Every structure is written in structure tokens, then in C-alpha cells.
Amino acid sequence: MPANLPPQYFEVEKKYREAKAPQEKIVYLQELLSIIPKHKGTEKLQAELKTKISKLKDAMTKQRKSKGSGGSWYQVEKQGAGQIILVGFPNSGKSSLLNTLTNAHADVALYPFTTTLPQVGMMDFENIKIQIVDTPPLHDDAPAWLFGLYRNGDLLVIVLDCTRDVTHDFNVIQNALNQKNIFLTPHEFGDVKDSVIVLNKIDAQKTKVDTFIKAHCDEFTIIPVSTTNNDGLKILKTQIFNKLNIIRVYTKKIGQPIAKDDPVVLKKGTVLIDAAEYIHKDFRKNLKFARLWNETGYSGQRVEKTHILADGDVIEFHV
Ligand SMILES: Nc1nc2c(ncn2[C@@H]2O[C@H](COP(=O)(O)OP(=O)(O)O)[C@@H](O)[C@H]2O)c(=O)[nH]1
Ligand SMILES: [Mg+2]
Structure with missing residues (x-):
């Protein structure tokens, strides 16, 4: 066991040991992988964790095949040139964004919690297709698999609602992610997850988004959009492509x-x-x-x- 593992590692490892369901174990193993400092001394441990993850996944696939259902666990198989995960609070406009960017028909509603399962669409960008995954809203009781989905995606698109206090909402989202060891900016522990911030409903802007943009534009790519009048969507598509590397x-x-x-x-x-x-x-x-x-x-x-x-x-x- 390498001596230089951060304290968080052991906290998450404890959760892993206590976890019963294989899907829960996978989430913690993936979290452990993201925490481990990446250098020669930890290569063996990284490989062990990866093996454990793939064994658990295999076992789950076998179980699903024999029982016909994998329980309440959702993962989305990657398709196309990259997988984009929409992240945000209820009503921020994730489903509207999915529908405008792709050929999907996700339910859009004035009331929150309309989306309870991941919904997928393919976005045309010039001559390639990029997968967009709409997710259930991030809230206190968000299921563990939601973070697995975030972690596995190639890029997070964080959807903020301009009719609300975007600075507050963004801080809450970032904290929720950090607690699961998903970091949007360089951090002592863990990898950085690539992201784009979307300021949606810019047509109905009520709060001052300028302050937010000024405070965060050095660290983040921030794009004001409106799914109502399509403002900013072309720029968003291009930025998504650029960020996919x-x-x-x-x-x-x-x-x-x-x-x-x-x-x-x-x-x-x-x-x-x-x-x-x-x-x-x-x-x-x-x-x-x-x-x-x-x-x-x-x-x-x-x-x-x-x-x-x-x-x-x-x-x-x-x-
Ligand atoms: N004014 C305005 N309303 C929007 C925009 N995008 C979404 N909405 C509305 O916001 C509400 C929530 O949208 P929805 O896509 O269901 O949000 P989700 O819960 O994040 O999936 C709906 O009433 C939408 O019509 C936008 O760009 N401008
Ligand atoms: Mg929705």
C-alpha cells in the first residue's frame, strides 16, 4: 500500500467496504481511482481498483441477463464522439437543452423533478455526432449512480438558471460535486473534470449574471444561452466540441x-x-x-x- 494516499482515500475506502450493492461499490471504487495521486508508486493500486470495477461490472451484467433487471442503477453506454452530461438543479432547463440540441423528446415541465432517469440524444456537430445525457436534478437525496454518471462522462455541462441567483446555485453544485470527489478546478486530490457552464434563460434574466461571469471567466468557459430563442446555442455546440479535446x-x-x-x-x-x-x-x-x-x-x-x-x-x- 503506497504511503502517500490522502486521508480522503481512507474515508471513501471505508464506505466502499461497508457498501453492499455492487453498483454502490463501483461508485466508491471510481471515487477512489479519482482520488489516488497518479504516479509510478500507485500504478499497482490503480490497476487493482480497475480490476475490481470491471469484475463487479461483469457480475452485474451477468445478473441483469439472468434476472432481466439490474435494479435501480443507471449507466449510459457511450456513443458517438463524446458523452456530455447535463448537470443542474430542477427547472434549470436541462431537458429543454437536450431537446433543442438533439432529436430527443424529453419531458419539459414548469414543475421540478420531471426527469427521473437519464435521457439521451445525439447532437449533430458538423460531420460528427456527440451524445448528450439529460439527468435527474442534483439535490440532497440525489442517487449515488448520478455521480457515477457524472464521473464517467467526458464533459459536464452545468446548467444554471439566470432567473435565479446563479452564483449561489453554482456554489451549491460545486460543493455537492466536491463532496463526491469530483473537482471542476485543479485540486490537491483527484483529477479535474472538464466542464462548461451554461447560463440558461438569458432571455428572462432577472439576476445580475455579469458579476458571476466576471468572477469565474478566468477559470471556466461560460456561455449564456436561451433554449426559448436559441441564443448562444451555436457557440455552445462549438465550445462542447473544443472541450472534448x-x-x-x-x-x-x-x-x-x-x-x-x-x-x-x-x-x-x-x-x-x-x-x-x-x-x-x-x-x-x-x-x-x-x-x-x-x-x-x-x-x-x-x-x-x-x-x-x-x-x-x-x-x-x-x-
Ligand atoms: N424563459 C425561458 N424559460 C426556459 C428556458 N429553458 C427552459 N425554460 C423553462 O424552464 C422550465 C424547466 O425546463 P426543463 O427543461 O423541464 O428543466 P429541467 O428540470 O432542468 O429539465 C420549463 O417551463 C421551460 O419551458 C429558456 O431559455 N428561457
Ligand atoms: Mg428535466
Whole structure:
């Protein structure tokens, strides 16, 4: 056991040991993983936790298959180029946002707690699709699986209601997340969860949102929107894409023209040889060279296997 684990680790570990339901155990194990400082000395422990998580998940899948139901536990399988989780209080406009950004038809209501289960839609962004997950509201009795959903998502979109005190609401949300070891800003313990803050209902603004923006704009990406008149939604879509830290790479067949319609989605920072292997597992071994086209200066030049790819790159593999 590495000696330098933070005290929180042991608190959460205790909860893990006491937890009975496998889904609850998974939540605590994921929390432990996020708390562990990431360095060589903790690699073994990280691997052990990951194994425990996957064993529990396997057991749950088997149980679901044999019993036909997994109990009141919800997780959303990832689809598309990234998974966005909407986070917020009742009535902040999460379901409205899901419906406007995607083809989903989630219930929207004047009264809170309309959404009790995660609802999913796919958002078109240029030539890719991004998954948006609407969630039950965050409140004192929010179920443990809700935090599992937050933790597992690629990006949290925190939806605040401009007709309320957004500074207060944001602080409450941030505290609730911190208590579950989900941190939106750099912190001594735990990883940082990527986020975007949406100031919804900007059409009906009652409180001063300027103060909030001034106080938080250095640390956060903040986007005022209205699902009623669609203000800000285009900017929101672009920011969601930017925050996902992904790139779209296109492959071109030798002798064929460039077609930029069906990209491969990769993590920002991916190098050519890893992209090659992702596209075809034999390419790592067989790749002789590759040529690159893009809008920032390449027009078919040969590039190194360690070349870092960028959004919009077109590659021609020679094997
Ligand atoms: N004025 C205004 N009202 C909105 C906006 N977005 C949502 N609403 C209203 O806010 C209420 C709650 O919306 P809903 O999407 O159900 O919120 P949820 O509980 O977070 O899912 C509904 O009455 C919506 O019509 C907006 O941009 N402007
Ligand atoms: Mg809702």
C-alpha cells in the first residue's frame, strides 16, 4: 500500500467496504481511482481498483441477463464522439437543452423533478455526432449512480438558471460535486473534470449574471444561452466540441480525391502511427510512410510516424 494516499482515500475506502450493492461499490471504487495521486508508486493500486470495477461490472451484467433487471442503477453506454452530461438543479432547463440540441423528446415541465432517469440524444456537430445525457436534478437525496454518471462522462455541462441567483446555485453544485470527489478546478486530490457552464434563460434574466461571469471567466468557459430563442446555442455546440479535446482525421485512398465527410475521431495529441493502428491494426507494423494534407500548409508531404495530428488532417497511408 503506497504511503502517500490522502486521508480522503481512507474515508471513501471505508464506505466502499461497508457498501453492499455492487453498483454502490463501483461508485466508491471510481471515487477512489479519482482520488489516488497518479504516479509510478500507485500504478499497482490503480490497476487493482480497475480490476475490481470491471469484475463487479461483469457480475452485474451477468445478473441483469439472468434476472432481466439490474435494479435501480443507471449507466449510459457511450456513443458517438463524446458523452456530455447535463448537470443542474430542477427547472434549470436541462431537458429543454437536450431537446433543442438533439432529436430527443424529453419531458419539459414548469414543475421540478420531471426527469427521473437519464435521457439521451445525439447532437449533430458538423460531420460528427456527440451524445448528450439529460439527468435527474442534483439535490440532497440525489442517487449515488448520478455521480457515477457524472464521473464517467467526458464533459459536464452545468446548467444554471439566470432567473435565479446563479452564483449561489453554482456554489451549491460545486460543493455537492466536491463532496463526491469530483473537482471542476485543479485540486490537491483527484483529477479535474472538464466542464462548461451554461447560463440558461438569458432571455428572462432577472439576476445580475455579469458579476458571476466576471468572477469565474478566468477559470471556466461560460456561455449564456436561451433554449426559448436559441441564443448562444451555436457557440455552445462549438465550445462542447473544443472541450472534448478531440480531432477529426480523414483518410484518403492513394490516387483518390480528398473527401472530408466521414472522419475518424481521435484524442487531441494522437501521433500518426497510433492513428494508423487505430484505423487498421496491421498498419503499425506495415506502414511504410504517410502523406498529409491540411489547411495549414501540408499538401501531400511525407510525415514522420511521430507527427502529431490536428483537426482536419487528411492522411494517405502507404503500406
Ligand atoms: N424563459 C425561458 N424559460 C426556459 C428556458 N429553458 C427552459 N425554460 C423553462 O424552464 C422550465 C424547466 O425546463 P426543463 O427543461 O423541464 O428543466 P429541467 O428540470 O432542468 O429539465 C420549463 O417551463 C421551460 O419551458 C429558456 O431559455 N428561457
Ligand atoms: Mg428535466
